[in-house]
Amino acid sequence: MKKKSVAVVIVSNGPGELATWVNPVVDELYKITKSLFDDDKLYCTLRLVLVPCPNATGKEFLVANSWNKFELITKSKSFWKLIMKPHSFADWPKKGVVIFLGGDQLWSILLAKRLGYLNITYAEWVSRWPKWTNEIAAMNIKVKELIPYRYKYKCKVIGDLMADIKLKSEISLQNKEKHYIALLPGSKKAKLSVGIPFFLEVADHIAEENQNINFVIPIAPTTDKSEYLFFQSNRNPIAKYYSSKIKTIKNFKDSCFDYVIETSKNTKIYLVKKHPCYEILKECDLAITTVGANTAELAAIALPMLVVLPTQHLNMMNAWDGIFGVIGKISFINRFQTFIIKKFYFKKKKFFAWPNIKAKKMIVPERIGNISPKKIAREVLILIKNKDQLKSIRDNLQKERGDNGAAEKLASIIVNSIKKL
Secondary structure, eight states: OOOEEEEEEEEEOSHHHIIIIIHHHHHHHHHHSHHHHTOTTEEEEEEEEEOOOTTOOSOHHHHHHHTTOOSEEEOGGGHHHHHHOGGGTOOOOSEEEEEEOSSOHHHHHHHHHHHTOEEEEEESSOOSOTTTOSEEEESSHHHHHHSOGGGGGGEEEOOOGGGGOOOOTTOOOSOTTSEEEEEEOOSSHHHHHHHHHHHHHHHHHHHHHOTTEEEEEEOOTTOOHHHHHHHTSTTSTTGGGOOOOEEEEEEOOSSSOSEEEEETTOOEEEEEOSSSOHHHHTTOSEEEEOSSTHHHHHHHTTOOEEEEEEOTTTTOGGGSOHHHHHHTTSHHHHHHHHHHIIIIIHHHOOOOSHHHHHHTSOSSOEEEESOOHHHHHHHHHHHHHOHHHHHHHHHHHHHHSOOSOHHHHHHHHHHHHHHHO
16 A cells, blocks of 8 residues: 655754754654654655744754754755745655744745645744644744734644753753853854954953853854954954953863863853753853844743843944945945944834843843943842842743743644644
8 A cells, every 4th residue: 555645844944943943843743753654554754944044054954964853954045946846856745734943934834835735833922924824833822812813713822842942950060159151242243243352351350350250152053263263353353442352262171161261361261162052051140142042042041141232333334244244344334324223223122132022021131332341240240149130030031931841732733733634
């Protein structure tokens, strides 16, 4: 008897989504569908489609491929070709289901329509296309409340996929008698050009006042230690505004850390290559971070954070990536662009950190403007001593997330959809 063929297609984008959404869901799928995948009457093919995303690192294909769990993985640069000519990549079963687990929800809708498959959307904060999706798996009840009444029947609240992050209990920091502060200066060149010299000086000011604090930097997948050396040097025009420099950067063996930086003022900062390194971040007391998707990941593990965005270097737009960097090279446009951003964008935008944007209130402190490393260091020193305030931030972050067990529930929805095909 010929087997019935069904495709399970997961749509995703960046490293955070792969690690915290895709991986746990795939693991649960394999657990509860072992008999389904081995069924004599059914052949299930599991595929991953990476989609265009400004926050992607370019290494998602290699990461996903190393899991050996997908029959086919298509790169983000091939997405539009996939939409136009899906059969140029593989044979596609007549029936299947497309699951949104990262990127723009529209991409999974388009792919499902193109292939003639059902669509399931995991909605962390909002379901943008409820009319066009078949089922919605929501992080919490707030997501369901935002869906128009006529589409609410499609939605089931399953909880928070990030709450299912498996943290290895054997990971422990070197000296838990000390406080640990995570520094996240960014991953793109535009942010690193400011973030590295700025954060090095913040660490030096803190260490000068309190020797009982260690610093940890999780190295983003898009960067390496050579970029830390570059952006603190005179080759980075922004570095001249800051006095802190890297004296040495050495390998650090027999530890959960990979390298150790020693600044010119003898402050030690430990670097971690593993990504994501939630086990280590979870042990920290506080994170000092720039704006971006990392604020959502820190919120997912309920790590208190101070979000900083120094705006005094906006005129250095030629150091930025993308269209801002291109037009920023033109002097008069650079000045006009800086004026517009400062005058309108920063004044109009109420919140910059993801937990604040989603909660529509200030859960974690943000410091945006012409701020100095010394001022940030002073605030961190006060915050790190205030256990009640840190606990309050942690509790509020936790309240904004959903319940755990979401990966298993989403896998069950996927399996039930397959059975109905």
